[in-house]
Structure formats: C-alpha cells, structure tokens
Amino acid sequence: MDTAPLIVFDKVWKTYGQGEAEVRALAGIDLAIGQGEFVAIMGPSGSGKSTAMNIVGCLDTPTSGRYGFMGTDAGRLDRNRRAVLRNLYIGFVFQGYNLLPRTTAAENVELPLIYRGVAAHERRALAMKALAEVGLEGREHHTPAELSGGQQQRVAIARAIVTRPTLLVADEPTGNLDTARSHEIMQLLTSLNQDAGLTIVMVTHEADIAAYAGRTIAFRDGHIASDTKKREAA
Amino acid sequence: MIWETVRLALRSVRRNALRSFLTLLGIVIGVAAVIAMLTIGSGTTEKVKADISQLGSNLLIVRAGRPAAPGSGPQQTIRQFGDKEVAALTAHLEGVRAVSPASQKQVRVVFGTESLTSSITGTDNAYLDARDWKVASGRSFSESEVRGGVNVCLIGETVRQQFFGSGDPDGAAIRIGRVSCKVIGLLEPKGYSGFGQDQDNVVLMPLQAFQRRIAGNRDIDNIYVAADDATPTQVVQTRIEDIMRDVRRVTADREDDFAVRDMTQIADAMASATATMTGMLGAVAGVSLLVGGIGIMNIMLVSVTERTREIGIRLAIGAHEKHILIQFLVEATVLSLLGGLIGIAIGLALAGAASLALSIPFAPSLAVVLLAVGFSALIGMVFGFFPALRGARLDPIEALRHE
Known part of the structure; x- marks a missing residue:
C-alpha cells in the first residue's frame, strides 16, 4: 500500500447484549483501507458487515480495539465529535435513499451544509452543482415523491458529495433498484471514485455490484473471510 | 441558521x-x-x-339610616330627612360648592304610545351643580318653579331617544305616572356608570312637585354635597356629621341615624x-x-x-x-x-x-x-x-x- 491508510481497524470487537444473550458482531477485526480505494463489503446477514460499516461511518464505536479514521482515534470520540467528523469528511448513501419527504431535491442536498453553517446562497449554489454532477439538472425543485427510485438515489449521492467528503459510505445503494438503474448508479459511484479520488466503502450482497469495486472484503461470523483486490485493468 | x-x-x-x-x-x-x-x-x-371625575370626586352623599356596618341587624324605622336638614346644611356648611336634596323613584313615563320606566328625581338646580351635569338644550329650573313645585322637567338622553328620537323635546308634555309634566330642557348624556346603570334614563323635576305628585310624602332620600376644590372631602364629611347630629338631635351616646358616603370610597371598593x-x-x-x-x-x-x-x-x-x-x-x-x-x-x-x-x-x-x-x-x-x-x-x- 503506497498511501497512508485512511481507515484502520485494530483488533476491533463489537458485542451486543450481555451474558447468555451476548452477540458478537465483530470478533477482533484488523483492517486497513487506503485513501482513494473503492471497497465492497459482502457477507450474509449477521456476518457483521453492517456493524463494520457503521463503525467505518463513525455512526458506531467498537466495544474494544481501536478504530482510526484520518489519523484520529474516532472510536473514542463522543457522539457530537463524531457528528462533526461525519459532517466534514463522510457522505452517506442508503438503500432506502433516506431523503426528507416533501422537501425538494435541492433542499435535501443543502441539508449537510446547513449543519456546517454555510450561508444560504452559497448552499444553494453548491447544491445545484452537486445535482448537476449526478445528472439531475432541471429536477432541483422536485420532491422525492416526484422522482423515480434511481433519481432519488442520485439526489442522495448529491447530498453525500456536496460537502466534498473524503469517504463515501454506501449501504446497499442499489438494493431498491432494477438492474439497469443499478448499473447507472454504480457507474456514477465508479466515476466519483476514479475522477474525484473519493474513497468509497460499500456494503452489498450482489456479486455483480461488488465487481465495480477495486477490493472486496467478505465477512463471515464477525471475521474477515476473504479480502481480494481486483487486478489493475490497464 | x-x-x-x-x-x-x-x-x-x-x-x-x-x-x-x-x-x-x-x-x-x-x-x-x-x-x-x-x-x-x-x-x-x-x-x-x-x-369619579364625572360625579365629581368631591361629591358626598348623605343618606338617612345608620351607616351600614357588617353584621348589623335589620335597621329600626329610618327617620327620613326633611327640609330642616337641607336648610341647616345650606346655611351652616362651609367649604362646599353645592348642597342639593334629591328623592328618587322608578316610575313609568308615557309619551304618545311610547312608555319607559325611568328614574324620577325630585331636586333643584344645585343637583346639576353637585353632579357636574349640564343642560344640553332648553333651560334648567327657574326659582319660582322650584319654590312653587311646578310640573316641569328635565329629561336625560335615553328618555329623549325613547320618546322623541333625535327630535327636540322642548315644550312637550310627558306623563309621569298620573301627572302631566312639561319638558323644559335636555340633560347632556353621561352614559353608563361603572355600576352598570344607565345614567341618562332620568327625569328631573322640582323637589316639591315630586314630593306632592309622585312620592306622596315630604321625605328627602339623599342630600348631595359637593365640596369645593380647596376643601378635602374628609373635612366636609366631618362638618356634615356635626351639623346633622345637631339638627337631628343625635346625642353623643347614640349612633348616627344617617350616613355620609364619599364617592371615592365607593369607587375604591369597586376597583x-x-x-x-x-x-x-x-x-x-x-x-x-x-x-x-x-x-x-x-x-x-x-x-x-x-x-x-x-x-x-x-x-x-x-x-x-x-x-x-x-x-x-x-x-x-x-x-x-x-x-x-x-x-x-x-x-x-x-x-x-x-x-x-x-x-x-x-x-x-x-x-x-x-x-x-x-x-x-x-x-x-x-x-x-x-x-x-x-x-x-x-x-x-x-x-x-x-x-
């Protein structure tokens, strides 16, 4: 690896519940993801992939072990500090799009900028630019109900990239889309990774979607079962 | 934000x-x-x-009967005022602007086909002065009308409106109970009092005419006293009490059989x-x-x-x-x-x-x-x-x- 790792898991454990009912979601994970990588995380449900993704996205913290993000000990930060970290460096794309209903595309995209304290006119300009990047010119004032699933996911991606994050965390981004739409979204993510150098960590259970990523990590029972890098296509 | x-x-x-x-x-x-x-x-x-300012904040009302005290039993027969009390106050009371007797009765007043129950007050011109009330049109009572008890009257705005609309009531003859009475003047409107009374539903007539033809006795219900601006009402009140005790022969060992009320006290209670x-x-x-x-x-x-x-x-x-x-x-x-x-x-x-x-x-x-x-x-x-x-x-x- 020739870049300093962006994400470092050092013997990360995550357990839920106590005593008999204790569930081990992650059992001592060691992992490093470098800047600019496009990583797909795969695995059956209960394998710990969602937990890993939540920790990567600074939404959750390990029970033990160290989670380092951009050189900070992100696993030890309180929730408000992690909120700042998310706001500044991480964008999220979810399976169910998670747009605010009855709120226009532009307003949805502006949302993270509000929490950054960006002025209204600047916010609007940045949102317009992000929407243009995902190919949604002319749809800025549509509400989610007026947009197709693919378009909604593009709005969600625009919202994730409007802050120019270092890391994009995508949780089954194509899970609700048909094949054609899925591939469009994946092409968009791939170009963000290749052209803008955005690091992407994506959870999926579809092999053809994972194939877009440069590296695929498979989880099983809280362990990493495999970690394979695609050979560089010249 | x-x-x-x-x-x-x-x-x-x-x-x-x-x-x-x-x-x-x-x-x-x-x-x-x-x-x-x-x-x-x-x-x-x-x-x-x-x-208060309309009534004249320096207005005192003298009434027959013991001052109402909380818990006092039913009063014995009230010795009403007569001419001698008014005469004594008029003659001896100092520091006052006006002293006026007034007797009141609710009586049905009729004009043409209209009728109205109104407060009939028998009094004199000093009443207008004491209550700071002006005649809007026509005139007040003449000396001879007061002395002779002539059937003339001043009417309030409510009475005018009931009988004459916005017309001029001057010279019309209205019937008060059984008595015919000539309207000589209209009082300026005062509106409702803070006690919810229509102060304009009144007919004023000379006291003697009222006593003879309406009330049928020579009693005087109230004596209105207006202190002049230089004299505090408390001082006037004390003077009234002295004169009244003297004229009504209330000895020091007996309770007053009259009451002097200050309008400001009433207003304070109300407030x-x-x-x-x-x-x-x-x-x-x-x-x-x-x-x-x-x-x-x-x-x-x-x-x-x-x-x-x-x-x-x-x-x-x-x-x-x-x-x-x-x-x-x-x-x-x-x-x-x-x-x-x-x-x-x-x-x-x-x-x-x-x-x-x-x-x-x-x-x-x-x-x-x-x-x-x-x-x-x-x-x-x-x-x-x-x-x-x-x-x-x-x-x-x-x-x-x-x-």
Missing part, C-alpha cells in the same frame, strides 16, 4: 394544520382569556375613574372588586395555559416519534444533538407562539366587543400583549424541551432503521 429553523418549524406546523390547530387551542383559549380579562379589567378601572375578579379569572386562564402546554408536549412527542427517521438522517449527515434540540424546541415555540398570537387577537376582539356592549373604554395594553407573547413562547420552550431532548438523544443507527 435560526431563521432556517423557524422556516422549517412553520412548514412542519403547516403540514399538520388541523393537528397543530387543535394543539394550539389550549394556548389560544388561555391567552385569549388573559388578554380579554386584563383588557376589560383595565377598561373597567378607567371607566370607574372617569365616573378592588374588579381586581379580585381579574385575578380569579387570571388563575383560570393560567390553568388553561398549563393544559395547553401539556398538549404541546404531547404533540411534540408524537412529532419526534413520527420523524425519528428524519432525525436519524440529520444525525447521520452531521447534525449535533443541539441542532436537533433547537429544531424541535423552535418548532414547539413557534407552535405555542402562534397560539399566543391567535389568542391575543381573539382576546382583544372579545374585549372590544365587551367594551361596546358594556360601554366601557377599550383599553388594550401593549405591556399585557407583550407579556402574553413572551409567556406563550416560554410555554413552548418549557413544554417542548423534554420531547426535543428525546429527539436529540436518539441513536442515529436506531433512528435510521425506524420505519
């Missing part, structure tokens, strides 16, 4: 218009009650003050009664505001639960706890403030209607309105805090999973 949040809150209130309105009702009713009560209360107080009333209704309004506040808390809890997913999204993309807290706090405050504003409008409208109906001045107070605005905002903040905190403390992962 704050403006942004307020806009967001307004939008959320608008989206659930009916629900918001029903939630607001408690606050609306509470604030409307407070505003209406305080406005009507201060209007009444103003009216009472105006009445304190109004204040008590306002206070009690204020307490009722306070309970309504409390209930309204609980309503807001309830609806905000519902709102936080409904929008758990939205909170999850906001937290995930970098909202602080305090951002969520402020968002819902502002929403609760906007909600209750809206209720407060509607309540103020309704309260002022009610007070306006009441002031028209009771003919008291409409006296809205900016301080009261601002207080109501501040108080309703405070209710929103206090009762919105717990739900907002609950929203802010949500776990983003759980919240995002919420359906």
